[in-house]
Amino acid sequence: MTALLIDGDTDDTYASWSRQRGGKDSVAADHAWTVTRAIAAAAARADWSRADFLQVMLDGPYKAGAHARMIAHRRGHERAVEWLSRAWEGAAKHVAATDTIASRADFHASLAELRAQVERTPWTGIAGKTDMKNLVARLGICEEAGGWDHTVSERDLAERMGCARETAHKSNARVVELGFLRQLDHGSFTDGARWMLLKPVPNSSSQRWATTQGPKAGGA
Template identity: 40%
Template sequence: MTSAIAFSFARAGADRLALQDVLLASPAPGGALLRDLARAKGHDHAVRYLDRVWRRAVRKTGESEPIRERRDAVVALAELRTAIEVFPWAGQAGQTDRANLLFRLGMCERSGGMDHDVSQRQLALGIGASESTVKRSDKRLQAAGWLWRVQRGSSEGSSKWRLGRPVGGAVEVSSPVDHHRQGGHEAPGYLDGVNRRQASATEPAAPSQDPAELDFRLLSDLMGRDAFRARGLGRTCAEVLSALAHRDGQSALELAASTRRHRATVHARLARLLAHDLVVKVGELYHLADGVLDAPAARPQGNRMPAWRPADRWDDVAAELGVFGASYRQWCLYAFDRIAAEDVYRRVREHARPARPAAPITEADHEFLNAWSDQFEHTTTAMAA
C-alpha cells in the first residue's frame, strides 16, 4: 500500500516531503504502517523506510511523464497498448500474459486510467482460461513490472490493480523462433517442425524482435469466446483470424511472420479454420470468409453471465466442436463458490462475539448509586463506632 501511494505521488509530480506529511503527520489509513514503525522503532527509522520506497517509486516512473489530467492518461494508455502489441510474447505462457494485459487494458481504456478493479475469476472468464492459469500469469506480470497490485481483494470487493511498464530491461525480450531461418526440411508441414527442433538442439535459432501484426482488439474479444478455448480452435486460430483481419489475403508464410508462430503450426490451424468455413483459400492466399466479422466477437458490456444457448456464429462453431457452454459452466461454478463463501463468512460473523456498546447511565441508575453510597457510609460509620 505504501509503494502504491508513493507511485501515485511520483506520477502526479509531488515531492517526498508531501508524501511524508500525508502518511506520517495525518491520520490517513494508508500511513498506518509508517506510523506503527515510528512508534515502535522511532521517527528516523520510519523516514528511512519511506526514503527507500520513494526512491523505488521515482525509479519506476522516471521514464514516463506525470499524469495530471485525462488527456495525459489517454496518451499513457495508448503508449502502453503500443508497448504490449510490439512486445515479443513467446510460447503459450506469453499468449496468456498478452491476453491478460489486453483484457485489463480494455477495462482501463473504458475507465480512463491505469487503475482498475478485477477479480481473478472475472479475468479467467474474460480470457477463456482457468483461475490457476490466471494466477500464474499475474505472478509473471508482477515480477516483470507490467502489473502492480494496489490492494488485495476480499469478500466485499475485487482486488485493485495498476498497469505499468518494465523499466531498465526488467524483462528479457527474445523470441524462440526465427521465421526467416529455415533449417532441415524446407517444405512446409510437420516434418519441418521435427527437423527444426532437432537442429535447434545443437544450433539454436537467432532471436527475432519483429512485432506481431494482428488486430489486437479483435484478438482480445475472441479470447473470451468458447470457440477459442484449449479444446476448441485454440488461441493460435484466434491469432490467425486477427492477422487476416489486420491485413486480408496472406499466404501461410506471411501468416507465420504476422503471428510470430511456426509455419507448421499455422498450416495446421489454417486447415482447422478451413474445415469450419471461417477462412477461404484462393490460390496461395487465405482470406476471411464472408460474414465472419459481422458476428459480435465480444459479449455485450454489463452482461456478466455468459450465454447458455448459441447466439451467433462463434457459438455455433463452439457447439460443433463440443466446447460450447464451458464459460457458462465456469461462471456457474464460480457463482456457487461465492455463495458457499458468503455462507461461511455469515456463520463466522454469527459465532463471533458481538461488540456490545456500554449501556448509558440513566437518572434511575444515579439515584440507586447515591442511595447505595449513603447506606454504605452509614453502615461503615456505625461499625467504626
C-alpha cells in the same frame, strides 16, 4: 495515499510488493519499506520537499511512519533519516521519469503507449502468449473503466482471453510477478476482484518486457 499515511496499510495492499529492498529483513520491515516508498512517491508528486517528507514521517502521529520512528528509537535519528532518504530518492527518481496523467486524454495516450509496447514485445511460449492475451484483455477493461483501477472476475477474464478459468488464474500470478499488475482486493461472491494495471519500471520487470531492440535481461 492520505488514508495510507494516516491509517497505514489496513487492507495489506502493499504486503507482497517489496521489490526494491532486497536483503534478509523481516516481512514486516519489507512491508513498511513498500508503504514508505508509496508515501514518498505520493509526496513527490504533491511537490513536497525531502524535508517535508522526513518531518511528516518522523514527527507526525501517522501510522505509515511508525517503522521509521521505531528505527529512530532503536538505532538513532540519523539511521531513520538515512532509511527515509533512500526511500525518498528512489521514489523521486521514479516520479520524475513517469509521465503525469492529469486528464482523460493523458490516460488514453498512456494506455495506447502500453498497448503498443505489449503488442510488440516478443512473448515466448504458450505461457507468454497467454499472458499477452491477459494484458490485452485488461487493457480493454481499463479503457472501458477509464482508469488503471478495474474490477474483473477470473471467469469473466477467462472468457475475454478465450481460455479456461484455471489458465487465467495462473496467468494472473505470472503477470503480477512481471510487474504489470497489482491485486487490490479479493472481491466477493457477487463482485470480481479489484486490480490495477501497471507500467513496469526499469530493473524490476521481466526479461520478456522488451524494447523495440528485443528482450534484454534485467531491464525494461
